[in-house]
Amino acid sequence: MAEVTGIKEIIKPENLVYKKTKIMTDNILSYCPGCGHGTAHRILAEIIDEEGLQSDTIGVSPVGCSVFLYHYLDVDIQEAAHGRAPAVATAIKRLLPDKFVFTYQGDGDLAAIGTAETIHACNRGENILIIFINNGIYGMTGGQMAPTTLAGMKSSTSPYGRDVKIMGYPLKMTDIVATLPGTYYVTRQSVHTPANVKKTKKAMRKAVQYQKLNKGTCFIEIVSNCPSGWKMTPTQSNKWMEENMFPFFPLGDLKTPEEKSV
Amino acid sequence: MAKIRGSIVVSIDKCKGCEVCMVSCPTGTIAMAKEVNSKGYNYAFPANPELCIGCANCAMVCPDGVITVYKTKI
Amino acid sequence: MEKELRLMKGNEAVAEAAIRAGTDGYFGYPITPQTEIIEYLMEAKPWETTGMIVLQAESEIAAINMVYGGAGCGKKVMTTSSSPGISLKQEGITYIAGAELPCLIVNVVRGGPGLGTIQPAQSDYFQSTKGGGHGDYHLIVLAPASVQEMADFVGLGFDLAFKYRNPVLMLSDGAIGQMMEKVYLSPQKERSKVVPEWATTGKPPTRERNIITSLELDPNAQERFNQKLVAKYNEIREKEVRYEELQCEDAEYLMVAYGTSARVCQKAMQLLREQGIKAGLLRPITLFPFPSKRINELADKVKGILSVEMSAGQMVEDVLLSVNGKVTVKHFGRMGGIVTTPEEVVDNLKSNIIGG
Numbered sequence: 001m002a003e004v005t006g007i008k009e010i011i012k013p014e015n016l017v018y019k020k021t022k023i024m025t026d027n028i029l030s031y032c033p034g035c036g037h038g039t040a041h042r043i044l045a046e047i048i049d050e051e052g053l054q055s056d057t058i059g060v061s062p063v064g065c066s067v068f069l070y071h072y073l074d075v076d077i078q079e080a081a082h083g084r085a086p087a088v089a090t091a092i093k094r095l096l097p098d099k100f101v102f103t104y105q106g107d108g109d110l111a112a113i114g115t116a117e118t119i120h121a122c123n124r125g126e127n128i129l130i131i132f133i134n135n136g137i138y139g140m141t142g143g144q145m146a147p148t149t150l151a152g153m154k155s156s157t158s159p160y161g162r163d164v165k166i167m168g169y170p171l172k173m174t175d176i177v178a179t180l181p182g183t184y185y186v187t188r189q190s191v192h193t194p195a196n197v198k199k200t201k202k203a204m205r206k207a208v209q210y211q212k213l214n215k216g217t218c219f220i221e222i223v224s225n226c227p228s229g230w231k232m233t234p235t236q237s238n239k240w241m242e243e244n245m246f247p248f249f250p251l252g253d254l255k256t257p258e259e260k261s262v
Numbered sequence: 263m264a265k266i267r268g269s270i271v272v273s274i275d276k277c278k279g280c281e282v283c284m285v286s287c288p289t290g291t292i293a294m295a296k297e298v299n300s301k302g303y304n305y306a307f308p309a310n311p312e313l314c315i316g317c318a319n320c321a322m323v324c325p326d327g328v329i330t331v332y333k334t335k336i
Numbered sequence: 337m338e339k340e341l342r343l344m345k346g347n348e349a350v351a352e353a354a355i356r357a358g359t360d361g362y363f364g365y366p367i368t369p370q371t372e373i374i375e376y377l378m379e380a381k382p383w384e385t386t387g388m389i390v391l392q393a394e395s396e397i398a399a400i401n402m403v404y405g406g407a408g409c410g411k412k413v414m415t416t417s418s419s420p421g422i423s424l425k426q427e428g429i430t431y432i433a434g435a436e437l438p439c440l441i442v443n444v445v446r447g448g449p450g451l452g453t454i455q456p457a458q459s460d461y462f463q464s465t466k467g468g469g470h471g472d473y474h475l476i477v478l479a480p481a482s483v484q485e486m487a488d489f490v491g492l493g494f495d496l497a498f499k500y501r502n503p504v505l506m507l508s509d510g511a512i513g514q515m516m517e518k519v520y521l522s523p524q525k526e527r528s529k530v531v532p533e534w535a536t537t538g539k540p541p542t543r544e545r546n547i548i549t550s551l552e553l554d555p556n557a558q559e560r561f562n563q564k565l566v567a568k569y570n571e572i573r574e575k576e577v578r579y580e581e582l583q584c585e586d587a588e589y590l591m592v593a594y595g596t597s598a599r600v601c602q603k604a605m606q607l608l609r610e611q612g613i614k615a616g617l618l619r620p621i622t623l624f625p626f627p628s629k630r631i632n633e634l635a636d637k638v639k640g641i642l643s644v645e646m647s648a649g650q651m652v653e654d655v656l657l658s659v660n661g662k663v664t665v666k667h668f669g670r671m672g673g674i675v676t677t678p679e680e681v682v683d684n685l686k687s688n689i690i691g692g
Contacts, residue, residue: 001273004274011332018318031325054538057539076537079549081428088408091402091403091409192282194317227280
């Protein structure tokens with residue numbers, strides 16, 4: 001495969017700082033340029049690799065842009081019907097309680113059609129990790145309004161901007177699940193800068209370790225971009241996300257075990 | 263005094279030219295090529311390789327995982 | 337092996353049989369007339385004895401998707417419901433069929449359409465045998481006519497499901513679900529430790545990752561898959577037809593009926609014979625695959641066929657297809673949750689088949 005390199009003398013195995021994990025397959029990602037999905041996948045893959053979980057992981061992929069998660073992560077994966085991943089994961093974890101089980105879902109999957117499955121899995125405190133990629137739009141089907149589309153935000157089904165009087169308000173699912181006693185660790189992160197990538201990775205590592213404690217659901221929302229749906233370049237979309245999405249969906253922990261024990 | 267020097271390897275045909283790595287690079291090492299790869303994207307490359315400090319910011323934010331990073335003390 | 341004799345409701349028998357069959361997981365939701373199944377399981381606490389998971393899901397939709405997840409792991413999993421709940425499950429069922437997963441679904445049918453009534457009916461025949469969910473697939477459909485069969489078909493259903501990697505539907509009705517009869521229960525089977533090679537259980541270094549999915553965007557690959565399913569269903573049609581014949585050897589008039597209607601027709605047959613009319617009964621046990629061949633053979637010997645079904649006439653279409661014009665076929669059945677009486681069947685056969 002064609003490569004372009006920096007200073008060749010430095011390129012030696014003993015100098016290696018970062019290489020893509022083998023848990024990510026070599027398949028080319030189908031995501032648009034600059035889309036946060038790829039970064040989120042890679043962080044999860046690195047955690048699975050570093051924690052030695054490849055042979056103990058079962059993932060559940062959604063319907064949405066990331067329906068092909070199973071082409072990119074080299075672990076056993078079940079494709080769920082739209083919104084149903086938490087129910088699928090519930091059965092997997094209850095029948096195979098020693099495995100690391102996660103769902104990976106978008107905003108339509110988790111907060112529209114799958115709202116009941118999301119809330120009830122969290123309410124039962126299923127010992128799974130739910131990863132929620134929130135980019136405020138339906139990417140795969142061409143950019144329609146999502147439950148998390150911001151007020152006034154344009155989409156193909158809200159071409160004049162989301163009118164909250166007609167379409168309701170953007171839904172803060174993460175805040176809702178944080179109120180449920182069944183959730184153990186709830187946090188909101190992003191993956192658009194190195195600092196945020198590091199924080200997200202830390203959050204995922206915690207979630208993996210917490211799952212072994214069997215104390216409830218871990219829920220990680222990743223506020224992400226959709227350059228195609230938002231009709232911006234990738235770098236523009238990251239800036240827009242910082243200026244518009246983060247004020248409404250602020251990053252940080254909403255619920256941590258230390259708080260819970262108080 | 264020992265200086266940290268880095269070197270990145272970019273997989274040209276997997277790069278989608280999103281520029282997120284360029285924005286994350288603290289030293290201005292990365293630029294987008296004037297040529298396009300086989301998919302038609304202007305791929306990222308180390309335009310100023312001597313500035314690279316091997317911080318791996320670029321690799322960390324790359325959505326497609328196309329960058330491998332090396333560093334050494336000189 | 338010793339079987340245990342008990343007096344039980346049909347619904348209870350399903351639950352007890354499920355435990356004894358070594359089921360790994362039951363996921364359900366209350367709905368009349370089958371709620372006793374989950375209530376029985378919750379009271380029996382099989383998680384303490386066999387480790388069987390019993391979970392009341394938040395909806396029938398969640399329950400069938402839990403079945404999908406468990407089946408994908410190669411486990412013996414099942415769900416039960418009644419007509420409106422089975423409608424909710426259709427999405428999950430087509431996904432299970434499309435992913436070629438084994439599982440057992442039980443429908444204790446009530447009158448419809450819509451919210452309908454809680455009394456028994458047989459108006460889900462089309463839903464069960466002609467699809468229900470979208471796409472080209474079939475369920476293997478077992479139709480019990482007694483509490484004993486409701487118990488026996490749990491084990492049979494799972495065997496067929498795993499043999500063909502296909503969902504199996506037990507199509508019962510509210511009468512059989514609620515009635516109490518003697519039932520001989522099989523001894524406790526140990527939960528299987530066998531892991532199918534296609535199941536998602538965590539990818540060891542020795543194999544490629546297993547993916548459970550029904551998605552295929554390449555039309556050629558999808559057509560090949562559809563053809564694979566067609567071949568599977570043809571094999572099932574060839575090998576898994578089950579039915580019972582009563583007094584068909586010398587029959588001049590044939591009744592075709594399943595489930596509760598078959599019991600009614602059995603009495604009707606007795607009454608007809610007392611009146612000198614040589615009636616026989618063919619009771620399909622598998623509704624898919626339908627005993628078309630046998631009905632076609634019997635059509636050569638009889639003067640008319642009455643298809644009896646508590647519906648507006650659903651199975652009668654398969655009887656007509658099987659008979660292929662050889663002889664008159666008519667439908668009779670009460671609706672609205674009303675169980676047909678033997679006398680009504682006798683009158684109808686006399687006026688519509690013999691008279692008509």
